[in-house]
Amino acid sequence: MQFNARGGISILELAIYTPSLLLAGYTCQRHGYSRSSGWIFTLILCLIRIIGACCQLATYSHQSTGLIEAAIILGTFSPRAAFSLPEHIPQLHEPSFIERHR
Numbered sequence: 821m822q823f824n825a826r827g828g829i830s831i832l833e834l835a836i837y838t839p840s841l842l843l844a845g846y847t848c849q850r851h852g853y854s855r856s857s858g859w860i861f862t863l864i865l866c867l868i869r870i871i872g873a874c875c876q877l878a879t880y881s882h883q884s885t886g887l888i889e890a891a892i893i894l895g896t897f898s899p900r901a902a903f904s905l906p907e908h909i910p911q912l913h914e915p916s917f918i919e920r921h922r
Contacts, residue, residue, distance in 0.1 A: 827880060830873040837873070841866035868894060 844863040851857045872894030879891050 823880060827877060830876040833869055833873040837866045837869045841870060 841863065844859060844866050848857075848859045848863050851859055853860050855861075872891065875887060875891040875894055878887055
């Protein structure tokens with residue numbers, strides 16, 4: 821697969837949210853992991869963005885159905901949701917895609 825701008829966005833997300841995850845983890849440890857403190861939600865958001873970016877990058881080398889579904893679902897929590905699906909991710913409901921992956 822050809823690496824495109826969406827792959828660059830995924831790398832940028834990893835560069836931003838990995839240090840943010842460390843800071844959120846440190847802050848949660850200091851202030852507690854209770855939902856009332858609110859820091860746990862920052863930690864969860866960072867985890868979702870990192871996993872989504874990793875799934876997006878993994879689709880360039882391996883296009884399994886589960887991986888594509890995970891990239892689409894986790895991509896809804898990121899700025900990439902404003903764009904259409906990447907060109908290299910096929911529509912899951914297309915008969916040709918379903919027949920190839922049975």
